[in-house]
Amino acid sequence: xxxxxxxxxxxxxxxxxxxxxxxxxxxxxxxxxxxxxxxxxxxxxxxxxxxxxxxxxxxxxxxxxxxxxxxxxxxxxxxxxxxxxxxxxxxxxxxxxxxxxxxxxxxxxxxxxxxxxxxxxxxxxxxxxxxxxxxxxxxxxxxxxxxxxxxxxxxxxxxxxxxxxxxxxxxxxxxxxxxxxxxxxxxxxxxxxxxxxxxxxxxxxxxxxxxxxxxxxxxxxxxxxxxxxxxxxxxxxxxxxxxxxxxxxxxxxxxxxxxxxxxxxxxxxxxxxxxx
Amino acid sequence: xxxxxxxxxxxxxxxxxxxxxxxxxxxxxxxxxxxxxxxxxxxxxxxxxxxxxxxxxxxxxxxxxxxxxxxxxxxxxxxxxxxxxxxxxxxxxxxxxxxxxxxxxxxxxxxxxxxxxxxxxxxxxxxxxxxxxxxxxxxxxxxxxxxxxxxxxxxxxxxxxxxxxxxxxxxxxxxxxxxxxxxx
Numbered sequence: 315x316x317x318x319x320x321x322x323x324x325x326x327x328x329x330x331x332x333x334x335x336x337x338x339x340x341x342x343x344x345x346x347x348x349x350x351x352x353x354x355x356x357x358x359x360x361x362x363x364x365x366x367x368x369x370x371x372x373x374x375x376x377x378x379x380x381x382x383x384x385x386x387x388x389x390x391x392x393x394x395x396x397x398x399x400x401x402x403x404x405x406x407x408x409x410x411x412x413x414x415x416x417x418x419x420x421x422x423x424x425x426x427x428x429x430x431x432x433x434x435x436x437x438x439x440x441x442x443x444x445x446x447x448x449x450x451x452x453x454x455x456x457x458x459x460x461x462x463x464x465x466x467x468x469x470x471x472x473x474x475x476x477x478x479x480x481x482x483x484x485x486x487x488x489x490x491x492x493x494x495x496x497x498x499x500x501x502x503x504x505x506x507x508x509x510x511x512x513x514x515x516x517x518x519x520x521x522x523x524x525x526x527x528x529x530x531x532x533x534x535x536x537x538x539x540x541x542x543x544x545x546x547x548x549x550x551x552x553x554x555x556x557x558x559x560x561x562x563x564x565x566x567x568x569x570x571x572x573x574x575x576x577x578x579x580x581x582x583x584x585x586x587x588x589x590x
Numbered sequence: 591x592x593x594x595x596x597x598x599x600x601x602x603x604x605x606x607x608x609x610x611x612x613x614x615x616x617x618x619x620x621x622x623x624x625x626x627x628x629x630x631x632x633x634x635x636x637x638x639x640x641x642x643x644x645x646x647x648x649x650x651x652x653x654x655x656x657x658x659x660x661x662x663x664x665x666x667x668x669x670x671x672x673x674x675x676x677x678x679x680x681x682x683x684x685x686x687x688x689x690x691x692x693x694x695x696x697x698x699x700x701x702x703x704x705x706x707x708x709x710x711x712x713x714x715x716x717x718x719x720x721x722x723x724x725x726x727x728x729x730x731x732x733x734x735x736x737x738x739x740x741x742x743x744x745x746x747x748x749x750x751x752x753x754x755x756x757x758x759x760x761x762x763x764x765x766x767x768x769x770x771x772x773x774x
Contacts, residue, residue, distance in 0.1 A: 322754075322755075322758050324758075324761075325754075325757045325758045325761045326739070326754055326757070326758070329732055329733075329739070329757065331738070331739050331754070356765055356769075357761060357765060359710075360714065360761065360764055360765050360768055361733065361761070363710050363711055363714045364714065364718075364729070364733045364734070365733070365734075366711050366714075367628070367711060367714060367715060367718070367734075368711070368715075369624055369627055369628070370627065370633045372619070372620065372623040372627075372633070372636070372637055372640070373633075373637060376619055376623070376637060376640065376641075377612075377615065377616060377619065379641060380612065380615045380619070380641060380644060381612055383641060383644075383645060384608060384609070384611055384612055384615075384648070387608070387645070387648060388608050388609075391608075
C-alpha cells in the first residue's frame with residue numbers, strides 16, 4: 315500500500331469505518347510515516363472542530379407543535395382507525411370515486427340507443443320475408459356488378475392501348491347475356507379497330523354470341539370490310555363453323571377484290587366450297 | 591415499558607396507530623433539525639422543515655414497507671424537502687449567513703485559549719460555507735448525524751465504496767479551504 319492509499323483511509327479511520335485489521339495496519343504505517351501522520355493531525359483538527367460548530371438549539375415547542383399537527387391530522391381522517399375499517403373505507407372511497415350522474419347518463423344513452431335501433435330495424439322484416447329479401451338483394455347486386463363490368467368494358471374499348479382494348483374484349487366472356495349495347499360495341503371494334511390482334515380477339519368474343527341473329531348479320535357484313543389476311547381467314551373459318559350460308563355472297567365479293575392475298579383466296583374458295 | 595424499534599413503531603403508524611408518530615418525532619426531531627440546520631443555518635426554516643418532513647412521513651406512511659430502516663427513509667424524505675427549499679429563490683438569499691455565527695461567538699467574553707478555538711470554529715464555518723451542497727451534506731451526515739457509511743449509501747442511493755471516496759474528497763476540500771483561510 316502506498317502513502318496515498320493510506321491517506322485515502324484517513325477519513326474512514328476518523329469516522330470509525332475501518333475494521334480492526336485495517337485500522338491496525340494504518341496505525342503501524344502512521345507510526346513510521348511522518349507525512350501521513352501530519353496529514354492525519356490536520357484532518358483530525360478539522361474533524362474535531364466540526365463537532366464544535368455552533369448549532370442553535372431548536373425551540374422547545376417543536377414537540378408540542380407536532381403533537382397539535384398530529385391531532386389535527388387524525389381528526390381530518392375518516393373516523394375509525396382499525397385496519398379493517400380503513401380497508402373498507404378505501405373500498406368505499408373507490409366506489410364514491412365514480413360519480414353517479416355520469417353513470418346514469420351512460421345507462422340512459424345505452425337504453426336510448428337500443429330503443430332507436432329497434433325502431434329503425436322493425437319496418438324492414440314486416441314488408442317482405444327475409445329470405446326473398448336477401449335473394450332479391452343478391453340479384454340486384456349481381457346486376458350491379460354486371461352493369462359495372464359493362465361500363466368498364468365500354469370505357470376500356472376506347473383506350474389508346476391495344477392490350478387494354480383486348481382486356482376489354484375479354485370482359486365479355488364474363489357477361490353471359492348478350493346485350494345489344496355490347497354486341498354493337500364489339501361489332502364496331504371488329505370493323506374499325508386499327509390493331510389486328512384486337513380485331514381477332516373481338517371476333518373470338520363475338521363467336522360466343524353467334525346464336526344471336528344480330529351477331530351473324532354483323533359478321534357477314536364485316537367480311538368485305540376486312541383487309542388483314544389473318545382476320546379474313548379467321549372470319550371465313552368462323553362462317554364455316556357456323557354453317558352460315560348467307561355469307562357466301564360476301565365471301566365471293568372478297569374473292570373479287572384485287573388486293574386480296576393469294577393464300578387467303580385459296581382459303582376462301584375452300585370455305586365457299588364447304589358452305590355450299 | 592417495552593422499547594420498540596423505529597421500524598416497529600412506524601409499522602404501527604402504518605397500521606393506523608398514528609399516535610406512535612409522536613414517539614418517533616420525539617426520537618428524531620433533534621438530529622433531523624441538526625441536519626437541516628447545518629445545511630441551511632436557518633433556525634426557523636429548519637424547524638418548519640422538520641415539521642414538514644414528519645408530516646410527509648405521516649401522509650405517505652403507506653409507502654413505508656419496513657425492509658429499510660426508518661432513519662434512512664426519514665433522511666431520504668428530508669433531502670427532498672431540502673431540495674424543494676433550495677429551489678425556492680426566496681430561501682437561497684437567506685441561506686447560510688456566516689455573520690450570524692460571528693455575532694454569536696463574540697457575544698460573551700472568553701479566556702484566550704477559548705477565543706482561539708472559537709476563531710478556528712469561525713474559520714471552519716466559513717470553509718463549510720464554501721463547500722458544495724453535496725459535499726457539505728456528506729460531511730454533515732457523516733460527522734454531525736454520525737451515520738454509518740452504509741446508511742449514507744442507502745440515503746443517497748449510491749454504494750458504500752462511493753461514499754468512502756466522496757467523504758474523503760469532501761474532507762480534503764474542507765481542509766484545503768481551512769488552510770487557505772488560515773493564511774489570509
